[in-house]
Amino acid sequence: MIRVQNLTKRFDQFTAVNNLSFDVCPGEVLGFLGPNGAGKSTTMKMITGFIEPSDGKVSVFDMHVSQDPQAVQTIMGYLPEGAPAYGEMTVIAFLQFIAKVRGLKGEQAEQRLAKVIEQVELAPVLNKPIDTLSKGFARRVGLAQAIIHDPKVLILDEPTDGLDPNQKHQVRELIKGLAKDKIVIISTHILEEVSAVCSRALIISEGQLLLDGKPDELERQSRHHNAICLQLADEYADAQQQLASIDQIETVEAVAEPEDRTFMLFPKDGQMLLPEVVRWLDDKQWEVENIHLEKGRLDDVFRQVTRAQTV
Amino acid sequence: MTFNMNMTTIVMQRQLHSYFATPIAYVFILMFLVLSGVFSFYLGHFYEKGQADLSAFFNFHPWLYLFFMPAIAMGLWAPERQMGTIELLMTLPIGQTNAVIGKFLAAWVFAGLALVLTFPMWLTVAYLGDPDNGVIAAGYIGSWLMAGSFLAIGSCMSVCSKNQIVAFIFTVVVCFIFMVSGVPMVLDSFAWAPQSMIDFIAGLSFLTRFDAIARGVLDLRDITYFFAMMALWLYFTQVMLQRNKAK
Numbered sequence: 077m078i079r080v081q082n083l084t085k086r087f088d089q090f091t092a093v094n095n096l097s098f099d100v101c102p103g104e105v106l107g108f109l110g111p112n113g114a115g116k117s118t119t120m121k122m123i124t125g126f127i128e129p130s131d132g133k134v135s136v137f138d139m140h141v142s143q144d145p146q147a148v149q150t151i152m153g154y155l156p157e158g159a160p161a162y163g164e165m166t167v168i169a170f171l172q173f174i175a176k177v178r179g180l181k182g183e184q185a186e187q188r189l190a191k192v193i194e195q196v197e198l199a200p201v202l203n204k205p206i207d208t209l210s211k212g213f214a215r216r217v218g219l220a221q222a223i224i225h226d227p228k229v230l231i232l233d234e235p236t237d238g239l240d241p242n243q244k245h246q247v248r249e250l251i252k253g254l255a256k257d258k259i260v261i262i263s264t265h266i267l268e269e270v271s272a273v274c275s276r277a278l279i280i281s282e283g284q285l286l287l288d289g290k291p292d293e294l295e296r297q298s299r300h301h302n303a304i305c306l307q308l309a310d311e312y313a314d315a316q317q318q319l320a321s322i323d324q325i326e327t328v329e330a331v332a333e334p335e336d337r338t339f340m341l342f343p344k345d346g347q348m349l350l351p352e353v354v355r356w357l358d359d360k361q362w363e364v365e366n367i368h369l370e371k372g373r374l375d376d377v378f379r380q381v382t383r384a385q386t387v
Numbered sequence: 388m389t390f391n392m393n394m395t396t397i398v399m400q401r402q403l404h405s406y407f408a409t410p411i412a413y414v415f416i417l418m419f420l421v422l423s424g425v426f427s428f429y430l431g432h433f434y435e436k437g438q439a440d441l442s443a444f445f446n447f448h449p450w451l452y453l454f455f456m457p458a459i460a461m462g463l464w465a466p467e468r469q470m471g472t473i474e475l476l477m478t479l480p481i482g483q484t485n486a487v488i489g490k491f492l493a494a495w496v497f498a499g500l501a502l503v504l505t506f507p508m509w510l511t512v513a514y515l516g517d518p519d520n521g522v523i524a525a526g527y528i529g530s531w532l533m534a535g536s537f538l539a540i541g542s543c544m545s546v547c548s549k550n551q552i553v554a555f556i557f558t559v560v561v562c563f564i565f566m567v568s569g570v571p572m573v574l575d576s577f578a579w580a581p582q583s584m585i586d587f588i589a590g591l592s593f594l595t596r597f598d599a600i601a602r603g604v605l606d607l608r609d610i611t612y613f614f615a616m617m618a619l620w621l622y623f624t625q626v627m628l629q630r631n632k633a634k
């Protein structure tokens with residue numbers, strides 16, 4: 077278990093991480109969300125022992141990161157922000173260096189190298205100097221480096237940044253496919269990624285924890301939760317006003333996408349109104365082209381909580 | 388924080404690999420060989436002296452090192468900070484001590500290689516006369532130990548800056564201070580001070596220590612001095628690393 081207690085980091089007068097506390101258990105994939113400069117990377121740097129906290133502490137499976145960083149780092153894989161790597165080395169030489177540091181030898185090292193090279197599809201660039209790689213490939217080298225020893229704890233700072241859609245998918249599958257007893261922490265600006273891979277999300281802003289929950293719990297806080305997206309087949313006079321008159325509908329917004337004649341119906345208090353709306357449409361004998369229920373949108377929640385803070 | 392030979396070796400190998408990844412290393416060694424030759428033959432009057440020894444050659448080493456060693460050492464840490472790879476290095480389970488020593492050893496081995504490649508000088512005196520090989524061997528050992536002290540200072544300066552050029556300049560300055568503290572002109576300016584203090588200042592100088600060894604006197608105190616310098620500046624390197632971490 078990773079236990080973060082009252083973690084604080086001050087750079088001179090500026091507080092980048094402010095009294096952050098949370099626990100992560102094996103099996104959890106935790107997503108860090110937050111605006112630029114929220115303190116996500118700084119928190120990861122403290123968890124991995126790269127920088128010392130100004131206050132508070134981090135322990136990983138009861139090992140204190142500040143007191144015994146090497147012990148913690150042994151069971152950890154870390155992809156730092158921007159995936160730094162030794163540019164003059166070829167991909168294969170770099171990965172061999174990491175494998176040696178990780179104590180992998182002989183046959184075992186060969187196997188692990190082959191495995192990660194396959195997992196992040198590095199075969200075409202193995203003999204290229206890292207300096208000459210495209211951004212996406214450089215990121216994949218960083219990922220390979222982090223997982224080469226099959227670590228119990230994996231910390232990935234924006235792992236899919238700069239990857240093409242196929243690779244994004246691949247990396248998400250890779251994270252989901254990791255053994256169930258691992259702890260994974262990722263940071264990302266891609267909100268679908270959180271719903272796709274994370275079992276839990278933290279929203280951080282200005283170094284403080286604002287929200288902590290499962291992605292679907294967070295989505296439920298969105299104003300789009302249980303909203304109904306309705307696309308009519310025909311033009312009806314005053315459609316928007318008429319829809320708004322349905323009981324328990326709070327507001328109706330016209331949506332330009334995918335076409336006119338589309339409306340978003342927001343229920344009062346996030347109630348489930350789909351059957352009622354369908355009955356109402358039936359009464360009116362309005363032709364419907366498409367109707368579906370919204371689960372809620374993480375970006376709503378994100379904007380809501382992070383804006384509220386800056387105001 | 389414990390010393391681990393295996394980790395140290397891995398770090399050293401990677402650093403050596405990075406030294407030789409570009410042609411700069413070869414150009415550098417070539418320049419060192421050419422300059423050490425030019426200095427001994429033209430400025431040191433190697434032939435005119437008519438002695439079968441390498442004193443003309445060794446006499447210039449401190450001054451050559453004043454610029455060559457900072458250039459080797461500046462690349463130890465500054466680029467890692469600049470490129471962000473230090474975050475990778477310091478979050479791998481290597482341990483600070485091993486990283487500091489491994490990197491230093493790479494630089495020291497590199498300097499040793501340049502020094503070994505001056506062996507034609509030895510061949511030349513051996514061909515021309517009948518040199519005292521013991522004195523020459525002592526000169527090489529002393530020179531390498533002195534190089535190590537320069538490099539340890541350079542390692543510390545390199546950790547203090549993200550900029551290699553800044554690291555280079557600071558290393559030259561600090562090394563220069565440790566050299567001139569043995570020059571008579573400087574010592575004369577301390578004429579007012581008690582003799583014990585003058586001896587102490589002279590004792591801090593690379594020049595005083597190196598001259599003794601290069602004359603063939605392998606005094607344990609001089610050897611200890613160079614190893615102590617290395618240990619001290621590598622310790623400072625680690626202190627600075629730790630300070631960067633807590634900043």
Ligand SMILES: Nc1ncnc2c1ncn2[C@@H]1O[C@H](COP(=O)(O)OP(=O)(O)OP(=O)(O)O)[C@@H](O)[C@H]1O
Pocket residue numbers: 087090092110111112113114115116117118119157
């Ligand atoms: N070494 C440092 N010195 C001073 N300030 C720093 C330092 N490192 C980070 N900061 C500041 O701390 C704050 C948090 O930075 P951090 O990199 O953790 O943000 P982040 O959440 O990862 O942002 P992003 O989404 O842009 O990656 C920022 O305001 C940053 O400017």
Ligand SMILES: [Mg+2]
Pocket residue numbers: 116117118157233
């Ligand atoms: Mg960041």
